[in-house]
Structure formats: structure tokens, C-alpha cells
Amino acid sequence: xxxxxxxxxxxxxxxxxxxxxxxxxxxxxxxxxxxxxxxxxxxxxxxxxxxxxxxxxxxxxxxxxxxxxxxxxxxxxxxxxxxxxxxxxxxxxxxxxxxxxxxxxxxxxxxxxxxxxxxxxxxxxxxxxxxxxxxxxxxxxxxxxxxxxxxxxxxxxxxxxxxxxxxxxxxxxxxxxxxxxxxxxxxxxxxxxxxxxxxxxxxxxxxxxxxxxxxxxxxxxxxxxxxxxxxxxxxxxxxxxxxxxxxxxxxxxxxxxxxxxxxxxxxxxxxxxxxxxxxxxxxxxxxxxxxxxxxxxxxxxxxxxxxxxxxxxxxxxxxxxxxxxxxxxxxxxxxxxxxxxxxxx
Numbered sequence: 001x002x003x004x005x006x007x008x009x010x011x012x013x014x015x016x017x018x019x020x021x022x023x024x025x026x027x028x029x030x031x032x033x034x035x036x037x038x039x040x041x042x043x044x045x046x047x048x049x050x051x052x053x054x055x056x057x058x059x060x061x062x063x064x065x066x067x068x069x070x071x072x073x074x075x076x077x078x079x080x081x082x083x084x085x086x087x088x089x090x091x092x093x094x095x096x097x098x099x100x101x102x103x104x105x106x107x108x109x110x111x112x113x114x115x116x117x118x119x120x121x122x123x124x125x126x127x128x129x130x131x132x133x134x135x136x137x138x139x140x141x142x143x144x145x146x147x148x149x150x151x152x153x154x155x156x157x158x159x160x161x162x163x164x165x166x167x168x169x170x171x172x173x174x175x176x177x178x179x180x181x182x183x184x185x186x187x188x189x190x191x192x193x194x195x196x197x198x199x200x201x202x203x204x205x206x207x208x209x210x211x212x213x214x215x216x217x218x219x220x221x222x223x224x225x226x227x228x229x230x231x232x233x234x235x236x237x238x239x240x241x242x243x244x245x246x247x248x249x250x251x252x253x254x255x256x257x258x259x260x261x262x263x264x265x266x267x268x269x270x271x272x273x274x275x276x277x278x279x280x281x282x283x284x285x286x287x288x289x290x291x292x293x294x295x296x297x298x299x300x301x302x303x304x305x306x307x308x309x310x311x312x313x314x315x316x317x318x319x320x321x322x323x324x325x326x327x328x329x330x331x332x333x334x335x336x337x338x339x340x341x342x343x344x345x
Contacts, residue, residue, distance in 0.1 A: 009024070009026075009081070010065040010081055012024065012083050013063055013064075013065060013066065013067035013083060014063060014067070014083050014084075014085065015140055016131075016134055016135075016140045017085050018088065018126050018131060018135055019126065019128075019130065019131030019132060019133070019134035019135035019136075020085070020088065020120055020125055020126060020131050021120075022083045022084055022085045022086075023083065023084055023085070023086050024081060024082070024083050025042070025045060025046075025081075025082045025083075026079065026080065026081050026082075027041055027076065027077065027078055027079060027080045027082075028078060028079075029078055029079055030078040030079070034076055034078070035076045036075070036076060037072070037073055037074055037075060037076055038062075038070050038074045038075070038076055038077070038080065038082065039053060039054070039057055039070070039071075039072050039073075039074070040076065041076055042057075042062070042082070054072065056084055057069075057070060057071065057072055058072075061084050061085065062082055062083070062084040063082070063083055063084070064080065064081065064082060064083075065081045070082065088125050088126050089123050089125055091123065091124065091125065091126060091127040091285075092127070092285055092286035093127060094113065094115050094116045094127050094288070095288065096113035096114070096115070096116065096288075097113070098110050098111065098112055098113065098116070098129055098132060098133060098136075099111040099315065100133075100137075101155070101312055101314075101315075102310070102312055103160075104160075105160060105161070106159060106160055106161060106164045106168075106305055107157065107158075107159060107160065107164075107168065107303070108133070108137075108139070108142065108157070108158045108159070108160055109155060109156070109157050109158075109299065109312050110129060110133060110155070110156055110157075110158065111153075111154065111155060111314050111315060111316060112129050112148060112152075112153055112154060112155070112156050112296075113153050113316070114151060114152070114153040114288070114291035114292060115150060115151065115288050115291065116128065116129050116132075116150065117129070117150040118130060118144055118147040118148050118150070118156055119144055119147060123285070124150065129156060130142060130143075130144060130158070133158065139160060141160065141161055141162050142158050142159070142160060143158060143159050143162060143165045144156070144157070144158055144159075145157040145158060145159055145165065145168040145169050145171070145172060146169070146172045146177075146255065148296055149257070149258065149261075149292075149294075151273075151274075151275075151291070151292040151294070152181075152292060152294045152295070152296060153291065153292075153294070153295050153296070153314075153316050154181070154295045154296025154297060154314045154316060155296045155297070155298070155299045155312055155313075155314050156296065157299060164305060167304040167305060168304065170304070171301055171304060172255060175253055175254070176301060176302070177299060177300070177301040178298065178299070178300040178301065179251070179252055179255075179296065179298065179299060180249060180250075180251060180296075180297050180298035180300075181249070181250040181251070181252065181260055181294060181295060181296055181297060182227075182247065182248070182249060182250070182294075182295045182297045182318065183247075183248045183250055183260065183264060183271045183272075183293060183294045183295070183318075184245055184246070184247055184248075184271065184272045184293035184318050184320050184321055185245070185246060185248060185264055185269040185270060185271050185272060185293075186243065186244075186245060186246065186268075186269050186270075187229045187243045187244045187245060187246035187269075188243065188267075188268060188269055189243055191267060191268070191269065193224055193225060193226040193248075194223060194224060194225040194226070195223070195224055195267075196221060196222070196223045196224075197221070197222050197223075197224060197263040197266060197267065198218045198220065198221045199212045199213075199214070199218060199220055199262075199263070199266070200212060200213045200214070200216035200217060200218055200219050200220065201213075201219060201220040201256040201257070201258070201259055201262055202216070203256070203257040203258060208276050208280045209258075209276050209277065209280055210256070210257055210258040210259075210262050211262075212262060212266065219254065219256060220252075220254050220256040220259045220262075220263070221252070221253040221254050222250060222251065222252045222253070222254075222259060222260055222263045223250070223251040223252075223253070224248055224249075224250055224251075224263070224264070224267065225248060225249040225250075225251070226246055226247075226248060226249075227246075227247040227248060227249050228246065228247045229243075229244050229245065229246040229247070230244055230245055230246075230247075230321075230324075231244040245272070245320070245321075245324075246269070247318075247321060248264075248269075250264075250294075258276070258277075260294065261274055261276065261277050261292075261294070262277065264277075265277035265278050271292060271293055271294050272292075272293040272320050273290045273291055273292040273293050273320070274292055274294075275292075290327075291319060293318045293319070293320050293321075295314060295316055295317075295318055296314065297313060297314050298311065298312070298313050298314075299311070299312045300312070
């Protein structure tokens with residue numbers, strides 16, 4: 001079957017600002033509704049008033065594929081690509097550093113803190129691992145090879161050059177990366193471990209919690225192993241925590257959004273500090289006192305470009321295990337607006 005002749009999106013003529021890529025808009029193809037000018041199209045298309053659009057155009061901030069600023073009266077043309085930088089939303093700064101554990105000319109592996117999203121989305125834009133690393137290391141071409149949930153800490157991989165991104169993303173898509181997580185959750189003496197949990201997980205955009213659909217084909221698989229248990233003080237997360245707290249090794253074979261959190265909840269051992277499972281809460285975005293006790297501990301794979309074998313381990317630990325008294329003494333801040341995590345690759 002002959003391939004369809006698909007036009008490639010031209011590269012952005014604008015560099016990132018504060019580590020954040022410009023927004024791109026393409027006007028509809030010929031034969032659809034048209035506007036007198038490109039300015040009129042932007043006013044109709046953007047969630048902004050006409051005054052804001054006019055101010056951006058007046059300052060020369062809206063450009064075409066050749067980097068030329070459009071004017072207020074530039075005629076509308078179908079299939080036109082336009083770029084501009086949006087105003088960044090107000091974000092509480094995440095007060096934890098990102099550690100770079102490995103870097104070469106193609107690859108960067110970072111040790112991400114809790115509460116920091118991997119990539120910009122929604123109200124988390126500049127306060128993301130991608131934006132901060134691009135800005136701090138002057139790496140405008142940095143891209144994620146996969147993603148971690150905002151609330152999960154630990155290892156996440158980025159590519160330094162766009163031309164190698166696909167090779168490293170394919171490692172994750174083909175399940176050729178060994179990923180090891182660590183989690184703290186209630187201990188259940190009646191739960192036989194190790195075991196492998198398999199289910200169909202569906203995450204609807206804009207909905208906080210993912211759900212398992214029993215009548216759909218399996219798309220998520222996680223192995224759960226018991227590492228250790230302790231009779232810790234009342235950690236305040238789960239009433240009736242009578243059998244203590246356990247430390248678990250989690251080995252996901254797939255990478256669905258919230259997969260490990262969903263599977264642990266399904267087993268009746270929801271992860272400590274989880275504001276979504278088993279019940280959806282409404283945490284304040286500026287409250288960093290009770291991090292989810294889930295850590296991406298190990299990434300291991302064969303480099304698709306060099307053939308070298310890599311194994312990386314996080315230097316982070318889980319607070320409630322190391323200092324349970326301090327964890328128990330922390331009081332979450334008042335509730336604030338909740339927001340779903342982006343999909344994980």
C-alpha cells in the first residue's frame with residue numbers, strides 16, 4: 001500500500017523561554033471557514049480576549065514558519081503555522097532540586113523530586129522537570145523519553161538531541177527498559193506475595209482517578225514484592241493500620257498512567273500519601289508536606305545507539321520509612337484546587 005504524502009510540521013522558529021516551548025497554531029485547511037486576517041483567526045481560536053491578541057501582534061510576538069512577525073492586517077491563509085509564547089500561569093515553586101545522575105551527548109537521566117511534573121501541561125508549565133533542566137543546563141532541545149507522574153519521585157530519562165529521541169522512546173514502548181519502583185503501604189498479612197497484577201486501566205483526560213475495566217483486554221501488568229515491614233507509629237493516612245507499614249518492590253511491565261497506584265489500591269494496600277487512591281482528595285498545590293511514598297528507584301537498559309549497558313539508581317529515599325515520626329507529625333495544608341496528572345508514557 002503506498003504511503004500517504006503527509007507534510008511534516010516545520011520546526012519552531014522561536015527558541016524556548018524559561019525552558020518552555022512556544023505554542024503552535026495551524027490554521028484550518030482550505031475549504032473550511034475562513035477569516036479576513038490571521039489576527040481574526042487568533043481571536044476566535046485562543047482563550048484570550050482581542051486586546052491580548054492585539055498586544056502580542058503589536059509587540060511582534062506572533063511569527064510564521066520563517067520567523068516573520070505577522071501584522072494586524074496580515075491576510076488569512078489556510079494551512080498557516082504560527083508560533084508565539086503564551087503567558088505562564090502562576091505556579092507555586094517546587095522547593096526541591098533535580099539531580100542529574102548521568103549525561104552524555106545524547107542522553108540525560110535525572111533524579112526528579114516529588115511534586116514536580118515531568119513535562120508542561122495545564123497549570124504546571126515552568127515548574128516542571130523539562131522546563132527547569134532546559135533552563136538550568138541551557139539545553140533547549142531536551143525532550144522526555146518517558147514520563148513519571150508529578151507526585152512520583154525518582155529516575156526519568158531525557159534525550160539531548162531531537163534526532164535520537166525516537167530510539168530511546170522505542171525502548172519504553174517495546175518494554176525493553178527494566179524499571180524498579182519502591183513504595184510504602186499498609187502491611188497485609190493475608191496477602192500472598194509476590195504476585196503479578198494484570199488489568200485494563202483507562203485514564204480519562206480531566207478526571208483525577210484512573211479506573212480498571214474488567215471486561216476489556218489487559219493493558220497493564222505489575223509485579224508486587226514484599227521487601228520489609230515495620231510497626232511504625234500511626235501515619236495518619238489509613239485508619240485501622242493495625243499490622244504496620246511495609247516496603248514493597250514494584251516492577252511494572254507496562255506504563256499506564258497511575259498504573260502502580262491503581263494496582264496497589266486494588267490489592268487493598270494503597271500507597272502512603274496518595275491523594276487519589278482509594279479516595280480522591282483535594283490537595284493544595286502549594287502543600288509539599290506529604291509526598292506520595294512512591295519512588296522510581298532503578299532504570300536499566302541497553303543503549304540503542306552505543307550498545308552500552310546502563311543501570312541507574314536513585315539517591316532519594318522515602319520519608320515515612322526513614323523518619324516516620326517526622327512524617328506522622330506533618331499536617332497537610334488546607335485543601336485547594338485539584339488537578340489530574342498528564343499521561344505517562
